Amino acid sequence: MIENVNSTAASGTLVSLVRHGDIAVLRIANPPVNALSSEVVAGLAAAVDAFEADRSYAALLVHCEGRTFVAGGDITSFDDPDFSAALYNGTLGRIEALDRPVAAALHGTVLGGGLELALACHYRVAVPSTKLGLPEVKLGILPGSLGTQRLPRAAGIELALDLISSGRSIDTATALKAGIVDEVHEGKPLDVGLAYAQALVARDAAPRRLSAEVASTADLPADFFDKALADAVSRKAFYPSARNIVLAVQASTLPFAEGEAVEARLFEELRVSPESQAMRHLFFAERQAAKIPGLAKDVALRPIASVGILGAGTMGGGIAMNFANAGIPTVLVETSQAALDRGLGLVRANYEASAAKGRLTAVQVEQRMALLSGSLDDAALADCDLVIEAVFENMDLKKQVCARLGKVCKPGAIIATNTSTLDVDVLAEATGRPADVVGMHFFSPANVMRLLEVVRGAKTAPDVLATVMLVARRIGKVAAVSGVCYGFIGNRMAEVYMREAEFLMMEGASPAEIDSAVEALGMAMGPCRMLDMAGIDVGAKTVIEYGKAGGLPPDDSYRAVVRKMFELGRFGQKTGSGYYRYDGRKPVTDPETARIAKEQAEAHGIAQRADIGRQEIVERLLYPLINEGAKILEEGIAYRPGDIDIVWTAGYGFPDHQGGPMWMADRIGLTAIAERLAHYAQVRGNPFGYWTVSPLLARLANSGQRVSDWQGAAAFAEKRAAVWQGR
Template sequence: MSLSPVTLRRDGTVAVLHIDNPPVNALSPATVQGLIDGLKAFEADASFTALVLHCEGRTFVAGGDIASFDIPDFSATPFNSFLARLEGQARPVVAAVHGTALGGGLELAMACHWRVATPSTRVGLPEVKLGLIPGSLGTQRLPRLAGPVLALDMMSSGRMVDAKTALAAGILDEISELPPLQAAVARAQALAAEGWTLRRASALAVPADKIPDGFLDRTIADAAAKPQYPALGAIARSVVAACTLPFAEGERAESENFMGVLRSPQSVAMRHLFFAERTANKIPGLPRDVTLREVQRVGIVGAGTMGGGIAMTFANAGFPVTLVEATDAALQRGVGIIRANYEATVAKGKLKPEAMAERLGRITPTLSYDDLAGCDLVIEAVFENMDLKKEIAARLGAVCKPGAIIATNTSTLDVDQIAAATGRAADVLGMHFFSPAHVMRLLEVVRGAQTAPGVLATVMKLAGRIGKVAVVSGVCYGFIGNRMAEAYMREAEFLLLEGATPAQVDGAVESTERLGLAMGPCRMLDMAGIDVGAKTVIELDKSGGLPADPSYRVLVRALFERGLFGQKTGAGYYRYDGRKPLPNPDVEALCIELAARHGITRRSDITPDEILQRLMFAMVNEGARILDDGIAYRGSDIDIVWTAGYGFPDHRGGPMCWADLQGLGNVVAGIERLAATCGNAHGYWTVSPLLVRLAQSGGKLREATAPGVK
């Protein structure tokens, strides 16, 4: 029989409900039951003068057990009933808050009569990040304690506030330098001795003078403007209820709003991503006791857009960086761009000038590869050309010290070929950052055929130190993200040749009703650089990787040949007035010319739904093939790549989750329909066997794994 994570202890005349549920004292069903049992024992013992809630470890309760939300008959009633009993006690109840009090943890603390916290404590109600709302009276107690304006901001953004802010707002009652338990017991004893009138949040009303004119109407209207996030509307309605209704009626309103979003597709998708990020770090077959390599100093080869962004990423995280370029002009240009990026951040008030100077001081520019000899990790970040990358790899293999990790930032090329050129392939892997590298969260870690386990484990651990979410990929053209993006761009180009405009193609996937991408494929490639996209196709052609289709990606190569590189040249798929995209008549004429040359029939009946299906089904089908090929370990890893690296909407959960929510049977039928209508001479619309198997078995693509992965 397992022990309860909650125990009732005695500290003099004070009872201590002690929670020990590592790592973050989450409110698991066992923890909730332990709290219920502990409170019952306290109620039965009249010798106690007060009750303290205290948590073991580095934090107070940092949230609920998110997995329990998937239980078909999940109910918040047991915990909410406990909170009502806790708040209703006739003896003082004090929360000893430290670390973070988040979600159900803050709701637990707010049901206490007094909250004493350490100076470093942070509190918040971040349920909106899971597509949910606080379900244990957070929407009712927080506006009563802190006022509706701050409460709404905290719940709608999910942001935490520090202890001083929480104290000033009335969320906390005291900040103490003493250890949490000692401070809370002392306060409980004092409150009991003083005969202090107990302060219950549920008995408070939101003062009319704390509700700004028009606030309630604006709250509802602002949430209605973002229908893709129904939790915002549910939070808004619950806060309005807190301001206008008695507590019991507000409680009913919150319960209805919570249950209304619990099973919503948006919440299913966002909870999926929550677990997917945590699962991505689990590498099948990697020993737990593998020895990590020390990384203290980092080298970067290439001071262009990617190299400069990578240098900033490591400098921001406190690493000294050696930045190498081939010419002084290129080096000075790169350092100038880094400085300009930092200056822009300072101008926005997001970075102090002294912090900028400190970060710049960590970056040492040089023209000598010999200066990389002391680095523990060296990342090659030059443009996508295999010959150039192999030449640099050979130089790094010679100059880097024994045990140093050598990484390539290639976005598409064969990492094993680059690794072989170093002469020390076990030390090599891919570290594919996404542009801008100092902003985007994703790091694709490409595991080569000979990459040593310790090298892989070290880089996965390092990703967290530099603020990235890392996903492991095997070696193939484009890895996970760009291999799928190639299928996506293939269909975007064919649609343009068949008669769709760039605005139509982009609009179909940018529409919040259909998908909600921040940027469609044409705008995306214009921003990234059509020259970059074309060079990857050209390199793939050199390696013999293109299909035997003369019309394949002819448009991007034609734009490249004409010097139309997108925003950087003022014209690409669009022409640009500043950053504003406008129709480009030259592209329409080019599409007509290319369609005629390749026998592609132009038509005027292309609908937004057809565009969405062709782009998404192509991407999903390729994702399933990637899984079957063992390039990705899990469907959830693919979803992280697309949400963290390509701006795929979190409320859709990534392309694999999106396919599940459409119904895999519908996806398979749609691909088969496209094979019949578009033709399938080159296998573009051959359904992945994995998709067929999952559709037949009722499985989920987001939960699928590569062969041999458990």
């Protein structure tokens, strides 16, 4: 029961000191996640001042209002050239140094600076659902408020290094066993915390300071840190955070003040590093991507309680798994029992493989399979709130399917097409109800890949777009909105990337040389390996459909290699040969590819040469891709440069430490890119406009601006939405 509120804490402030008998409750209330803003940090220092000054308090309890304990710091502050963690870290030191017991009442997510706050307290109690972690590595940094020093002293070096290096969260059972939390109790966090603090006072518990403990290496091999450092350097060469984390945790074996100094130095190195700046850019870009310019915040959403999927192939089954994982009943419709059984069997096999790895229990497998049903009659889709067609990428077939769905689906149901390249507006019109239609482009394997491209048609209703964006979050996807054009954001840019990969092959570069050039920058795999894995047949059919739609340039040499590979039945990994020959899943250089490329070069009058260097490969693959991204922005296909970066990092294996293609463009320099595009136009010729610099890129380069800062597409979208909605 609250007896009185400290007079220095006004109601509604972010941090206050509240009296509960002889327990002082340091209350943080900064919704939604109690982030450590500069105001909160200052408030913490003031609250500690007040507690120190009032000797009538027997103990201090740190408690957070709302749904979570402190879930992290203010990441925007890391870009401030005058950034300093001194006040917060000093306050944590003062909390730890208090001569009366200090407890933290943990609930929700205790992350980053929140866990560092908890570790500075003498004792920690949690409700059972609490999750704890230090995820800073996902931003290319390390915990900068003594997490690398206190956590090893609390949980041991091995677990601490694992948690900080991976950024993963743990549950209370693991935290209790490791000594990170002291007790776990059911109840409201404040009630649990007060009861625990009162028990500490009753037993006259003394302060217990992690800074006074020793991070022991007694149970570790003598070469533990040497091996950890070598592993970080070899396996995560693109991430300086991996190396610095090992060194910081190793410093926990030093006296605390020395370890603190090491952590501060290593943290600052990472904070100003280009890798961390790129990853922080993506952190904010992902959150911005969920915001739709011109879309009213109060738009009423359509209920999505059941989902139907037409097509139970690899893609359809993978899509279905997303909804089953989220607890949404889903029906799969196929044209034959054999295809349906095969599709559901593949889904079960995927779940059982996860169970074998300990990621699911047998009970969870059965629960998710129970949410899935199959039918050979599309009438089973009639009561679904959302229906997704996932049939082959063929315009005529998809138009037939969409026309049927327009008749079968109930009024108000959302109809989505999983097309990767086709015109969503044409498919929307085929349904007879285009306002209900949206593109939902899942990436393969759909149950694994994070990205969902949401394609807004010319007539897509605002509530449809808003609902699908919420559904994306519900099924754990990162969603980015694209307008309608060939290939949307990702595949439109991938098309120019693959185009140049094939021209390079015809000029004499091998698939291995092409792939290794961009993989050296951190790409998960180069273009040749990527298409071999996705299926050369899929890539070739996409080009064929593009041609039917009249989108191909009048260039006989365009994607000649992939079309020839398709003719020869070299479909990639699934047939054992594509750009590479495959030994299992291992790509092996195949002389036949060189022969095919040379044959196509001769047929199209392309001269082969032996002087294609790595830098030329990188420029010819990535600079046209960046240029296409600028065109996409100028046309209003993407709302923001960051949306393009999210598409490419979440869906195409573009390295997050490079920040995505548009962020990378600014690092390279727009002027340099424009100059090299002009260079290739001159030396290779430019009859089809492949090397023509986009007007936006040229304009930004000439004015010294950054493409990452350009907001013209979002502003245009807001105006367009206002007109369309009649505002």
